[in-house]
Amino acid sequence: MAxxxxxCVIAVDVGGTAVKAAVVDRHGTAIARLSVPTSRDGADxxxxxxxxxxxxxxxxxxARLMTPVGLGVVVPGRIDEAAGVVALxxxxxxxxxxxxxxxxxxxxxxxxxxxxxxxxxxxxxxxGSSRGAGDHLFLAIGTGVAGAIMLGGxxxxxxxxxxxxxxxxxxxxxxECGCGGRGCLETMAxxxxxxxxxxxxxxxxxxAAEVAARAAAGxxxxxxxxxxxxxxxxxxxxxxxxxxxxxxxxxxxGLAGAGEQLLAPLxxxxxxxxxxxxxxxxxxxxxxxxxxxxGAGLLAWRxxxxxxxx
Amino acid sequence: MAxxxxxCVIAVDVGGTAVKAAVVDRHGTAIARLSVPTSRDGADxxxxxxxxxxxxxxxxxxARLMTPVGLGVVVPGRIDEAAGVVALxxxxxxxxxxxxxxxxxxxxxxxxxxxxxxxxxxxxxxxGSSRGAGDHLFLAIGTGVAGAIMLGGxxxxxxxxxxxxxxxxxxxxxxECGCGGRGCLETMAxxxxxxxxxxxxxxxxxxAAEVAARAAAGxxxxxxxxxxxxxxxxxxxxxxxxxxxxxxxxxxxGLAGAGEQLLAPLxxxxxxxxxxxxxxxxxxxxxxxxxxxxGAGLLAWRxxxxxxxx
Numbered sequence: 001m002a003x004x005x006x007x008c009v010i011a012v013d014v015g016g017t018a019v020k021a022a023v024v025d026r027h028g029t030a031i032a033r034l035s036v037p038t039s040r041d042g043a044d045x046x047x048x049x050x051x052x053x054x055x056x057x058x059x060x061x062x063a064r065l066m067t068p069v070g071l072g073v074v075v076p077g078r079i080d081e082a083a084g085v086v087a088l089x090x091x092x093x094x095x096x097x098x099x100x101x102x103x104x105x106x107x108x109x110x111x112x113x114x115x116x117x118x119x120x121x122x123x124x125x126x127x128g129s130s131r132g133a134g135d136h137l138f139l140a141i142g143t144g145v146a147g148a149i150m151l152g153g154x155x156x157x158x159x160x161x162x163x164x165x166x167x168x169x170x171x172x173x174x175x176e177c178g179c180g181g182r183g184c185l186e187t188m189a190x191x192x193x194x195x196x197x198x199x200x201x202x203x204x205x206x207x208a209a210e211v212a213a214r215a216a217a218g219x220x221x222x223x224x225x226x227x228x229x230x231x232x233x234x235x236x237x238x239x240x241x242x243x244x245x246x247x248x249x250x251x252x253x254g255l256a257g258a259g260e261q262l263l264a265p266l267x268x269x270x271x272x273x274x275x276x277x278x279x280x281x282x283x284x285x286x287x288x289x290x291x292x293x294x295g296a297g298l299l300a301w302r303x304x305x306x307x308x309x310x
Numbered sequence: 311m312a313x314x315x316x317x318c319v320i321a322v323d324v325g326g327t328a329v330k331a332a333v334v335d336r337h338g339t340a341i342a343r344l345s346v347p348t349s350r351d352g353a354d355x356x357x358x359x360x361x362x363x364x365x366x367x368x369x370x371x372x373a374r375l376m377t378p379v380g381l382g383v384v385v386p387g388r389i390d391e392a393a394g395v396v397a398l399x400x401x402x403x404x405x406x407x408x409x410x411x412x413x414x415x416x417x418x419x420x421x422x423x424x425x426x427x428x429x430x431x432x433x434x435x436x437x438g439s440s441r442g443a444g445d446h447l448f449l450a451i452g453t454g455v456a457g458a459i460m461l462g463g464x465x466x467x468x469x470x471x472x473x474x475x476x477x478x479x480x481x482x483x484x485x486e487c488g489c490g491g492r493g494c495l496e497t498m499a500x501x502x503x504x505x506x507x508x509x510x511x512x513x514x515x516x517x518a519a520e521v522a523a524r525a526a527a528g529x530x531x532x533x534x535x536x537x538x539x540x541x542x543x544x545x546x547x548x549x550x551x552x553x554x555x556x557x558x559x560x561x562x563x564g565l566a567g568a569g570e571q572l573l574a575p576l577x578x579x580x581x582x583x584x585x586x587x588x589x590x591x592x593x594x595x596x597x598x599x600x601x602x603x604x605g606a607g608l609l610a611w612r613x614x615x616x617x618x619x620x
Binding site: 168236239 | 388398457459461466469473474475476477478479482487490491541546552553554555583584585587588
């Protein structure tokens with residue numbers, strides 16, 4: 001008796017290591033959640049996972065007297081949202097995967113494809129730290145670094161090419177990057193880069209979060225690596241702020257877990273760099289690692305003809 | 311008999327060294343032109359110049375059976391176009407000058423105030439090199455470096471703060487910049503910086519155009535300075551292209567006079583840097599040093615309720 005049920009959507013964030021999924025209601029709340037390791041069997045494996053996830057979360061929705069009206073999926077990389085195609089997803093090893101069509105065939109639901117960070121930016125704008133903000137930047141710093149350039153309340157897209165702020169050049173002759181360039185922001189200030197740079201100097205293979213903890217505890221090597229990472233983030237964000245003058249910068253992704261240990265020096269040094277330029281407000285994201293998944297839910301709701309009102 | 315006359319606007323580009331003005335017709339053509347050295351008597355002096363220019367060009371218009379319907383003025387710096395105020399113009403030494411009101415009082419014409427480079431970008435889009443282009447960048451490289459970020463056919467403004475691409479940080483510990491920062495693009499790749507850097511190494515106080523000529527003639531020091539300037543432009547433009555993925559970059563300002571000597575290596579090295587990112591088309595501006603003035607004319611026409619159709 002579907003007519004007695006309220007609608008919901010199924011939202012899925014396909015990451016390089018985990019697939020996070022949730023039932024998202026009309027207010028943007030994640031009702032039922034699950035997370036599984038990303039299939040190692042390529043796009044086919046992930047499409048099969050999407051099918052199993054849709055089945056399981058549909059049952060979870062029915063148990064709450066809700067019926068899924070659509071599926072939103074977000075993926076990192078270069079996503080052609082209009083075409084529903086993952087053009088290039090480096091850390092999934094995908095190229096030109098028509099994920100929307102494949103997922104619709106497997107699940108029987110209308111599917112919307114999006115980009116994980118742009119969707120995350122939209123989620124923060126609709127439900128989180130940047131509600132009601134004017135033009136701003138959502139920068140996700142995790143394994144990689146990518147941005148959602150929020151203009152007029154929407155992520156700026158350019159066919160999936162916009163927002164690759166992780167590849168702003170910091171050291172022209174620096175470390176080689178997956179993009180083919182050298183010395184990109186991502187090679188110096190991503191969570192992965194912070195862990196690698198610390199390991200190179202200390203010999204200790206620890207996570208970026210552990211580097212942050214050791215820096216906070218006063219360990220000199222960790223503090224130096226952390227300081228350098230903040231410095232290069234400041235250079236990249238200053239360039240962005242001189243060009244686009246955002247009113248707000250939201251820092252998300254795993255590294256944002258460091259909170260004020262990251263944000264306070266970032267604000268101070270950014271203000272120094274900006275000189276005559278207007279200093280944006282700099283805050284941490286509110287939705288944490290659920291941002292991309294909630295963003296997928298917002299895209300699915302939009303495709304179903306309804307905007308989420310929190 | 312004004313009713314027999316066709317309309318025109320008076321367009322003025324107030325630069326640090328010269329004030330360029332023209333009568334601009336409904337098709338965006340500059341009919342009568344004049345140029346005078348910028349008054350050294352501050353904003354009052356420039357307002358008086360605007361009055362004299364308006365008088366002279368009104369006579370020139372009448373002689374062609376045209377009547378000015380408005381005055382467009384563009385100025386470098388941070389311009390609050392909505393308020394009609396020059397908030398900060400470093401190379402004019404102005405701060406918080408209500409130029410629109412002052413010019414209206416002096417000339418009796420409706421006045422529109424704009425930013426020289428944003429107006430130049432609009433002129434290139436309407437009349438020049440970027441006619442009909444999608445989202446793109448107009449970068450003016452002259453005494454300083456500034457950009458018009460063209461989104462949806464309009465310069466992105468942010469209350470006058472957007473487009474300060476000259477202050478993207480290239481060398482964090484580099485030469486001090488007028489903005490208060492260090493190692494900005496403008497300190498390394500503006501026409502002024504190229505002349506200065508060449509003089510520092512050669513002892514010869516020549517213009518950037520002369521440095522270009524000497525580089526083309528094979529002089530090693532000039533070639534090295536030129537090469538370095540292109541390299542830092544590439545770093546800044548790559549960062550812009552990774553973030554905003556423009557379909558086109560138009561290079562204007564005095565340095566664009568070097569033509570392919572600038573553009574060819576810029577294209578080659580930018581393509582190298584961009585890796586997986588889409589490479590924009592890179593062209594020189596078409597309107598030359600008249601871009602700002604024509605842009606001022608477009609703004610004045612728009613304020614008069616008519617868009618220019620070339």
